[in-house]
Structure formats: structure tokens, C-alpha cells
Amino acid sequence: MSTSxxxxxxxxxxxxxxxxxxxxxxxIILLVILVVILQILRPGIVNERWIANTIxxxxxxxxxxxxxxxxMLTGGIDLSVGTVATMSAFIMAxxxxxxxxxxxxxxxxxxxxxxxxxxxxxxxxxxxxxxxMTLGTSLIGTGCLQVYQRTVIASGAxxxxxxxxxxxxxxxxxxxxxxxxxxxxxxLAALIVFTLARTGxxxxxxxxxxxERATRLSGVQYWQVITALYVTSSVLAGITGLLYxxxxxxxxxxxxxxxxxPSVAAAVIGGTSIFGGRGGxxxxxxxxxxxxxxxxxxxxxxxxxxxxxxxxxxxxLFVTAAYLRIVEEx
Amino acid sequence: xxxxxxxQSPLLDATGVAKNYGAVAALRNASLSVLPGEVHALMGAxxxxxxxxxxxxxGAIQANAGRILIRGEARDIRSPAAGxxxxxxxxxxxxxxxxxxxxxxxxxxxxxxxxxxxxxxxxLGIADLDLRDTARDIPLAVLRVxxxxxxxxxxxxxxxxxxxxxxLPANLxxxxxxxxxxxxxxGRAVIFISHRFVEISALxxxxxxxxDGETVGVVDIVPGVEEKIVELMLGxxxxxxxxxxxxxxxxxxxxxxxxxxxxxDLRVGTKLNDVSFDLRDGEVAGVVALEGQGQDxxxxxxxxxxxxxxxxxxVDGNQAKFAHxxxxxxxxxxxxxxxxxxxLAMQRSVRENIALPFSAALRNWGPINMRKERDTVLGAIKxxxxxxxxxxxxxxxxxxxxxxxxxxxxxxxxxxxxxxFDPTRGIDVGTKQEIYKLxxxxxxxxxxxxxxxxxxxxxxxxxxxxxxxFGGRLVDIFPVEEADxxxxxxxxxxLPRGAKADVGILAAPNASEPGATP
Numbered sequence: 087m088s089t090s091x092x093x094x095x096x097x098x099x100x101x102x103x104x105x106x107x108x109x110x111x112x113x114i115i116l117l118v119i120l121v122v123i124l125q126i127l128r129p130g131i132v133n134e135r136w137i138a139n140t141i142x143x144x145x146x147x148x149x150x151x152x153x154x155x156x157x158m159l160t161g162g163i164d165l166s167v168g169t170v171a172t173m174s175a176f177i178m179a180x181x182x183x184x185x186x187x188x189x190x191x192x193x194x195x196x197x198x199x200x201x202x203x204x205x206x207x208x209x210x211x212x213x214x215x216x217x218x219m220t221l222g223t224s225l226i227g228t229g230c231l232q233v234y235q236r237t238v239i240a241s242g243a244x245x246x247x248x249x250x251x252x253x254x255x256x257x258x259x260x261x262x263x264x265x266x267x268x269x270x271x272x273x274l275a276a277l278i279v280f281t282l283a284r285t286g287x288x289x290x291x292x293x294x295x296x297x298e299r300a301t302r303l304s305g306v307q308y309w310q311v312i313t314a315l316y317v318t319s320s321v322l323a324g325i326t327g328l329l330y331x332x333x334x335x336x337x338x339x340x341x342x343x344x345x346x347x348p349s350v351a352a353a354v355i356g357g358t359s360i361f362g363g364r365g366g367x368x369x370x371x372x373x374x375x376x377x378x379x380x381x382x383x384x385x386x387x388x389x390x391x392x393x394x395x396x397x398x399x400x401x402x403l404f405v406t407a408a409y410l411r412i413v414e415e416x
Numbered sequence: 417x418x419x420x421x422x423x424q425s426p427l428l429d430a431t432g433v434a435k436n437y438g439a440v441a442a443l444r445n446a447s448l449s450v451l452p453g454e455v456h457a458l459m460g461a462x463x464x465x466x467x468x469x470x471x472x473x474x475g476a477i478q479a480n481a482g483r484i485l486i487r488g489e490a491r492d493i494r495s496p497a498a499g500x501x502x503x504x505x506x507x508x509x510x511x512x513x514x515x516x517x518x519x520x521x522x523x524x525x526x527x528x529x530x531x532x533x534x535x536x537x538x539x540l541g542i543a544d545l546d547l548r549d550t551a552r553d554i555p556l557a558v559l560r561v562x563x564x565x566x567x568x569x570x571x572x573x574x575x576x577x578x579x580x581x582x583x584l585p586a587n588l589x590x591x592x593x594x595x596x597x598x599x600x601x602x603g604r605a606v607i608f609i610s611h612r613f614v615e616i617s618a619l620x621x622x623x624x625x626x627x628d629g630e631t632v633g634v635v636d637i638v639p640g641v642e643e644k645i646v647e648l649m650l651g652x653x654x655x656x657x658x659x660x661x662x663x664x665x666x667x668x669x670x671x672x673x674x675x676x677x678x679x680x681d682l683r684v685g686t687k688l689n690d691v692s693f694d695l696r697d698g699e700v701a702g703v704v705a706l707e708g709q710g711q712d713x714x715x716x717x718x719x720x721x722x723x724x725x726x727x728x729x730x731v732d733g734n735q736a737k738f739a740h741x742x743x744x745x746x747x748x749x750x751x752x753x754x755x756x757x758x759x760l761a762m763q764r765s766v767r768e769n770i771a772l773p774f775s776a777a778l779r780n781w782g783p784i785n786m787r788k789e790r791d792t793v794l795g796a797i798k799x800x801x802x803x804x805x806x807x808x809x810x811x812x813x814x815x816x817x818x819x820x821x822x823x824x825x826x827x828x829x830x831x832x833x834x835x836x837f838d839p840t841r842g843i844d845v846g847t848k849q850e851i852y853k854l855x856x857x858x859x860x861x862x863x864x865x866x867x868x869x870x871x872x873x874x875x876x877x878x879x880x881x882x883x884x885x886f887g888g889r890l891v892d893i894f895p896v897e898e899a900d901x902x903x904x905x906x907x908x909x910x911l912p913r914g915a916k917a918d919v920g921i922l923a924a925p926n927a928s929e930p931g932a933t934p
Contacts, residue, residue: 103438285783286775293772296761303721303751303759304825305742305776314781363763 105412109357112412113372116405120379128386138256138263140378142333145267146171148374149326150345151352152278153319155370158353159282160295160312161362162209162216164319166201166224167349171327171342173197173231178328179243179337187246195324201227202320203313210312220316231339243337253332267329274322278367291315295362351402352377357409376405425488427452427605428473428504428574433482434629435468440806442468443479444629450574450607455600457616457637458609460626460649460844466609467509467815469626470576473607474506475499487573503573507580509815509842510757511559513551519562520547528569536565541591556755557584557707564592568599575599576607579842581615585707585870586908593619612871613642625649646845674733676833676864677718677749683726684713690727691890693883695833695866700859702879702896703868706908710888711868715837718866719751720744742776748832752822752839754868759822762811766802767793769810769821773829796828801850816843823854833864840874852878872904886910 105112125132150167157164174194181190201223208219252270256263282288290311293301298308323342330342356373358365380401384394428450435443443465450456460466472479475493484491486502493499499506513522523530530547537545540561551559560580567575577596581589597619599606610616616623617637625633625648633648635641675694682691688710695701705711716722718729720738729736731747738744741751750773753759760769770793774780797804800820806812810821819839826834836855840848855865855878867878875882875896882899884892884907892907 280783284786285781287781289768289772289775289784290781292764293761293768293775296763297757300759300761301772301776303719303741303753304772305740305745306772307740307742307776310778363761 102412109409109412110368110372112409113356113369113376117372117376117379120376120383124379124383124386127383131386134263136382138265140375140382142254142265142267144374144378145265145271146326146330146333146342147345147348147352147378148371149271149274149322149329150342150349151356151370151374152275152367153322154349154353155356155358155365155367156278156282156291156315157216157319158295158350158358158360159291159362159365160315161360162295162312162315163350163360164205164220164316164323165217165346166205166220166227167319167323167326168343168346169224169227169231170198170201170320170323171330171345172338172340173201173227173327174324175327175331175341176231176243176337176339177234178249179245179331180238180241182246183241183244187248190246191328194328195321197227197230198320198324198327199317202317205320206313206316207309209316210309228339235339245331245335245337249328249332250335251332253329254335267333270325270329274325275367275371282367287311287314292363295364297363348377349374351406354406355402355409377402424451424453426450426485427487428607429485429488430469430473431483433469433472433479433484435465435472435477435479437806437812440812441629443472445631446482446626446629447631448473448607448624449634450605452605453600453603454621455596455606455608455619457620457623458607458626459616459623459645464626464649464844465629466626467578468629470506470508470578470607470609473499474504474576476506500570500572504576505567505570505572505574506576507560507563507567507578509579511551511556512563513554513559513566515552516550518548518550519545519554522551523547523566526566528566532569532571533565536568536595537562539591540565540595541588555708557588560584561588561592564595568595572604574605574607576609578609580608581610581612586872587706589615613645617642649844675730676732678730678733679718679727680730681727682714682717682724682729684710684717684722684724687713687888688717688724689888691885691888692727693890693893695864697832697864698859698862699880700855700865700867700878702875702882702899703866703885704872704875704882704899704904704908705868705885707870709885711885712837713888714885715751715835715866715868718744718749718835720749721751745773745776745829745831749835750826750829750831750833751835752826752837754838754841756815756818756822759825760810760818763809766797766804766807766810766813766821770796770825770828773825792828793824796824799827800824800854816847819843819851820847823851827854827858831863833866834858835866837868838870839867841870848874872901872908875899875904882907884908 121132150171153164153167174197177197178190178194181193185193204223205220208214209216252266255266257266282291290301290306294306294308294311302308327342331337334341352373353365353370354360355376356365356369356371358370380398384397389397426449428448430449431447433443433446434441446465446469448458448469458466458469468477471477473484473493475496475498478494484493486504491502493502493504513519514525517525520530523533542558542561554562561584564577564580581592584592593615596606596608600621608616608620617639620637623635623637623645624631625635625645627649635644676697677695680692683689691714703711703714713722717724720741720743723739729738731749736743736747744751761772767790771789774789775784800823802820802824803813803817810818813821823839839851852874855867858865859880869875876899879896879899882894882896882904883890886908887910891910
């Protein structure tokens with residue numbers, strides 16, 4: 087409907103409506119505000135190097151948040167992404183020592199596919215709640231990794247050069263240092279956005295999350311969609327693990343674990359409904375950037391760890407609540 | 417009553433009520449004034465704003481503008497609880513009992529006194545209700561009656577009934593009307609939303625007519641007022657096109673050797689027993705049954721939603737086994753459920769909802785050909801004349817337009833057989849006409865339609881043949897020429913055709929009830 091048919095509305099209401107129609111705008115504004123605050127608190131911190139670093143750290147979070155976005159669209163969640171990422175990273179770092187890189191890669195991705203398959207069948211066929219299902223497989227995965235660790239203790243670990251290049255390296259293009267991780271992330275993000283908006287699979291994710299019964303009556307087989315979804319999510323998590331080990335460079339048994347809950351938070355801040363049927367990946371990417379900048383901000387405030395976490399939690403709650411108010415005001 | 421009512425001050429007086437959803441104005445300038453002791457009809461075509469007004473009055477949503485006086489005092493009803501305290505109680509189109517709780521817990525939840533509730537339930541014609549039954553297991557029609565009983569039990573000053581009789585079989589509807597009438601006599605007021613003129617003229621004192629979110633008239637219900645109300649509802653565009661009588665040529669099409677679907681001895685649990693019939697290409701077969709006679713199970717089995725426990729379904733002469741709706745869809749059988757919320761992804765767009773079946777199969781999970789999809793969807797939207805002003809989210813469409821979307825999906829998918837379960841429930845006259853016409857057109861193009869309706873008068877407008885189900889058994893099949901309302905009513909009650917005994921359902925509400933009510 088054209089806006090011309092409407093009598094003039096107060097400026098505040100107009101802004102609200104504008105933001106409700108373009109849910110990305112308030113998120114970008116928030117991101118800019120955070121960066122400005124950072125610059126005021128620590129003049130000169132926002133430079134080329136800082137930007138490249140922020141992007142580098144935001145990318146693994148953004149990919150994992152992509153897993154959450156897609157599963158949340160169906161009304162699910164994938165808590166096993168942290169374990170899957172850790173497993174693939176750890177296996178890669180230990181197998182590369184005396185295996186061909188390609189073989190090491192395949193070995194590293196195996197648990198990802200397996201856990202995704204188990205998640206998918208558990209949720210899609212046996213109707214286990216995604217929270218429980220992925221938590222369960224996550225614990226099992228962690229246990230397996232501990233057992234595996236003992237078998238490779240003698241051989242040690244190393245970070246493949248390619249992953250270090252991808253994770254930490256930058257390439258100067260027209261005078262600006264572009265993080266190499268963007269080479270992986272940009273096509274991946276484009277693929278996710280395209281999948282959600284323009285493919286049959288993407289449509290089904292939204293539709294299943296909105297009304298599963300309706301999709302069934304339209305001939306959609308739930309278990310197929312859900313299985314494909316959780317395998318995809320796990321594979322993405324596995325790839326994130328490889329990228330992350332290149333960034334952190336220290337394989338451990340809880341490498342990507344701290345990213346799990348922020349990945350959920352990034353998706354929620356980005357406007358994806360945890361109840362399914364609503365959301366998208368572009369918002370999630372900005373959500374991941376916001377969380378990364380926020381972490382830097384809280385770090386330079388030099389507060390005790392406890393206070394920092396409390397503040398982080400409060401801000402996440404506040405931002406999400408405020409954002410939902412703006413966007414759902416229609 | 418109407419004469420003395422003129423001097424009384426209104427129980428409820430709402431003026432200038434407006435409500436916008438983003439750019440769409442659901443209500444612009446609605447007013448409604450209800451006097452003590454009257455049954456007041458609220459009327460309007462699809463999307464005129466009836467439901468929105470009711471929701472505002474009961475506090476379910478907030479108005480953007482307007483003034484509401486209750487017993488002369490300005491009240492700001494900010495929540496359903498506040499509405500309750502003010503003495504306003506709604507019964508909405510969708511059942512409101514919590515499905516996972518039993519009836520008793522549902523009553524406790526709203527602080528409804530149990531004994532009055534029980535008394536009302538009996539009064540409303542349900543003799544054997546067990547309060548320990550889980551709401552989920554209770555049939556839709558009974559749930560709606562329970563909703564009404566729950567509202568009556570707290571003795572509200574103003575009762576708002578939204579399409580109360582829409583999903584009810586004739587026997588329950590009759591009881592409901594009787595009870596509603598007595599509410600008015602007791603000095604309380606009832607706001608009654610309905611599309612059925614028969615009920616309104618039998619029940620109501622006055623009617624407020626809404627059009628496009630505005631109150632366009634308040635009329636006294638006197639004989640012959642229907643024309644005026646229709647005029648008010650439709651504004652300038654007066655539509656009174658009856659479905660064209662089926663021509664002989666059209667009928668000649670439907671004489672194929674092999675039936676499209678042959679159902680033999682179909683059995684579903686205890687609900688449906690040994691049902692056999694054929695559905696032919698190019699025909700609309702009507703299913704007539706009182707509520708809960710097994711028609712739900714029949715449709716679900718044909719749609720592949722549930723597995724029959726016995727009997728066979730043949731499609732084009734080949735025996736079919738449906739394990740999932742996709743199997744039925746592959747055989748060209750599409751199911752339009754009676755409950756729109758079962759069929760639609762409410763937060764998604766009209767386009768995505770219509771195109772949903774296209775993406776269902778694994779091989780169609782890839783990139784969508786957007787141009788082709790748009791053309792197909794637009795074709796279906798145009799064919800059904802769906803109002804696409806609020807197409808971004810299906811939940812913002814009016815009920816009639818939502819129903820059109822559920823049908824458009826299968827027009828776009830070009831299904832050969834459509835199973836329509838009460839598609840005209842609770843939608844306005846104009847849209848109903850369009851649906852009748854569409855179903856006839858489909859039959860004209862050689863498609864087949866199985867059509868269950870709870871409104872008997874629709875049978876003659878749409879169907880070629882009538883299949884009557886009673887108590888889970890197929891009791892009669894007869895051509896539409898013999899299917900006038902009395903005949904259908906008799907058949908639906910399981911009485912043999914041709915017998916002369918007077919059923920008297922519509923004629924005399926107080927006449928003795930047939931013994932065989934479900």
C-alpha cells in the first residue's frame with residue numbers, strides 16, 4: 087500500500103515504521119554507536135588493524151550463528167556446533183602431523199557429518215526436542231574427543247599453514263588489509279542468504295518453523311528437511327572449527343565451546359525468532375559483529391571478569407528486547 | 417422490547433473506534449451501541465472489521481483511537497482480564513480451551529464456576545460431557561459450545577459471539593440460538609456476529625453494519641430488512657449473482673467409464689465404517705453429515721493424513737496406499753482443511769503460501785525459478801480474486817481471503833481432485849459465491865471435487881451428487897435434484913428418504929429432538 091494514502095503521522099512513529107520495514111537499519115545504527123563509543127573511550131583505537139581484527143573474530147561467530155539462524159527458523163536450535171567445531175579443529179591439528187592434508191580434512195569432517203546426521207534423525211524422525219538432542223550429541227562428542235586425545239598424545243599437534251593463513255592472514259588490496267577469512271566467509275554468507283531466500287529448501291525451513299502441519303498437508307516430509315538441515319548445520323560448524331583453529335592456533339578440548347551461546351545470541355539479536363518462521367542471515371551477521379565489538383568494548387573498560395559478563399548479559403537482553411519492540415511494532 | 421429499548425441508556429457504547437496494522441486500516445470509524453436486553457447483530461462483508469472491533473471491545477487488542485463507554489462510564493479496556501471485569505466476554509471463532517488441559521482445569525484457569533458451567537453445557541444440548549476429557553480430544557463443534565457455556569457461566573453483561581454457529585451442526589446450532597435469545601430476554605445483551613440471515617432475523621433486535629472499517633448503518637430487524645443490510649454491506653457494488661445452473665452440456669462431460677476415485681469399504685477406527693462411493697472426473701460430490709459423523713476421518717484418509725484401518729482407495733483404477741499426504745498429492749489429490757490455521761504458514765507471504773507445495777519434493781529444493789513462480793502464483797491470485805493489500809503476511813488477511821489462499825495453492829498446483837472440507841465456514845456472502853463458482857468451474861474443466869459443507873443450502877448451489885454420512889456409515893447417495901434442505905436435513909439425521917414424518921428442526925425449535933443426536 088502506498089504511504090500517500092495515509093494522513094501525516096508524527097515523526098517518531100514514522101521513524102518507528104521505517105525501522106520496522108527495514109529491520110537491518112536499527113542494528114547497523116547500534117553497531118555504529120558501539121564503534122563510536124569505543125573511539126571516544128580510547129581515541130585512535132578504531133583503525134585499519136582493529137577493523138581487520140574485529141572481522142577476523144566475528145567471522146567464526148557469524149558462521150556458527152548461521153547454523154543457529156537456520157535451525158531456529160524451524161523452531162529448533164543446534165547446541166552441538168561448539169563441540170563439532172572443536173572436534174574438527176582438534177582432529178585436523180593432530181592428523182595433519184602424519185597424514186596427507188586431504189585425508190586429514192576428510193577425517194576432521196567425519197564427526198561433523200555423523201553428529202549432524204544423528205541430530206537430524208533424532209529431531210526429524212524420533213521427534214526429540216532439538217535442545218535435548220543437540221545437547222546430548224554435544225556431550226557424547228566431547229567424550230569421544232577426550233578418548234581420542236589419549237591416542238594422539240604422543241604424536242603432538244600442529245596448525246596447517248593454510249589454515250593459519252586463512253584464519254589470521256590479511257591481504258592488502260588497494261591499501262586496505264583484507265582478512266583472508268573473508269575469502270571463505272563472503273561466498274558462504276552469500277550462499278546461506280541465497281538458500282534462505284531463493285531456494286525450495288530455504289522456503290521449507292521458514293514454512294516448517296511457522297506451521298509444520300500446513301507443510302505436511304502440502305506434501306513436505308518433515309524428517310527430510312530436518313535431517314538435511316542438521317547435517318548442513320554440522321558441516322558448517324566443522325568448517326568453522328578449521329577456520330577457528332587457524333585463528334586461535336592452540337588446539338584444546340574446549341576450543342569453540344565459548345562461541346556456542348554467543349552464536350545463539352547473535353542470531354536472536356539479528357532478529358531471528360527462536361520460535362521459528364521468522365528471521366534471516368543478514369541480521370545475524372550484524373548481530374555477530376555487534377557482539378564482537380561489544381566484547382572489545384567491555385575488555386578495554388578493564389572491569390573484573392564477573393562484572394564484564396554481567397554487563398554483557400544485560401546488554402544482550404536489553405538490545406534484544408528493544409529490537410523486538412521496534413521490529414514488531416506494525 | 418425494541419420500543420422500550422429506545423429510552424434506555426446503552427450498556428455498551430463505542431464511538432469512533434479505529435485500528436491500523438501498519439499501512440492497512442482494519443477499522444477507521446466504527447461505532448456500536450448496545451442496549452440492555454437486546455441481541456445485537458454485527459454484520460459486514462469479509463474484512464469489514466467485525467473481528468477487529470470485537471477484539472478491541474474485549475481488550476484483546478488496543479484501538480488507535482475511539483471512545484468506549486460501559487454503562488455510561490468511559491473505560492479503557494487494556495486486557496482481556498479488564499474486559500472480563502467490565503462484564504464483556506467474547507466467544508471467538510477459534511476454540512479457546514487449552515488443548516493439553518482437561519475441561520475442569522480449563523475452567524479453573526479462568527475462574528469459571530463449575531456447576532453453572534455444567535448446567536449450561538446440558539442446556540446447550542451436550543448430555544454426556546466428561547469434565548476430565550482433555551480438550552484436544554473433544555470435537556471442534558463441542559469445543560465451541562463449551563466456550564459458550566464457559567462464557568455464560570460467569571453471567572457477563574455483554575456477550576460477544578463471533579460466528580458462533582459457523583462450525584456447528586444444525587442440532588447444536590438450534591440450542592445455541594435458543595440460549596442466546598434467552599440472554600437477551602434476561603436483560604443482558606449479546607453482540608452476535610453471523611453471516612446467516614435466518615439466524616439473525618430469528619434472533620436479533622437490531623443490527624450494526626460495518627463496511628471497510630466503518631459503521632455504515634444501524635437497522636431494526638424487521639421482515640424484509642435483509643435486502644437493506646446486504647445493500648449496506650456491499651455499498652454500491654450489489655452482487656446477487658447466483659451460481660449459474662449447470663447446463664446440460666456441462667453435465668454431459670461427466671460420464672467417464674472409470675471413476676477418478678473409488679472408495680470401497682473404507683474403515684477408520686470406530687469413526688468410519690464400510691464407506692463405499694465413487695468420485696468421477698468433472699463432478700462435485702457433496703458430503704452431508706452432522707458434526708463428528710466420520711467425515712473428518714474420511715477426508716483425512718483420502719488426503720493421506722491418517723491410515724485407514726480397512727478397505728481400499730482406488731485412484732484411476734489403481735489401488736492406492738497413502739502413507740503421507742505427499743502420496744495423495746502425487747496422485748493429484750489435494751486437501752483443503754476446514755481450519756485455515758491448519759493449512760497456512762501465517763507469518764509467511766501469500767506468495768510463499770501458495771507456492772508451498774512446489775518446494776515439497778526433494779528434487780525441488782534447489783533454486784526457485786522466481787519468474788515462473790510469480791506467474792503461476794499471480795494466475796491463482798487473480799483467479800480467486802485474493803485481496804493482496806496485506807500480502808506480506810497471511811495472518812493479516814481477512815478470514816475469507818485466507819481461505820482463498822488455501823484453495824489457490826491447489827489451483828496453482830493444478831490438482832486433479834480437491835477435497836474441500838467446509839471451505840465457506842465463517843466467510844462472507846460474496847466470497848462464498850466466488851468459491852461456489854470456482855468449484856463449479858473446476859468441475860467444468862474435468863476436475864473432481866469432494867465437498868463437505870455444514871451449510872445445507874450450499875449443497876444445491878454447488879454439488880452434482882450428495883453423499884450422506886451418519887454415525888460413521890454412508891447412509892445415502894442421491895442426485896442434487898432431490899437434495900432440498902428438508903431432504904438433506906432428514907438424511908443427515910439418518911432418517912430414510914421418502915418417509916413422511918416431520919423432522920421440524922428449522923420450523924419449530926421447541927419441537928421434540930430426534931433421539932439420535934450424537
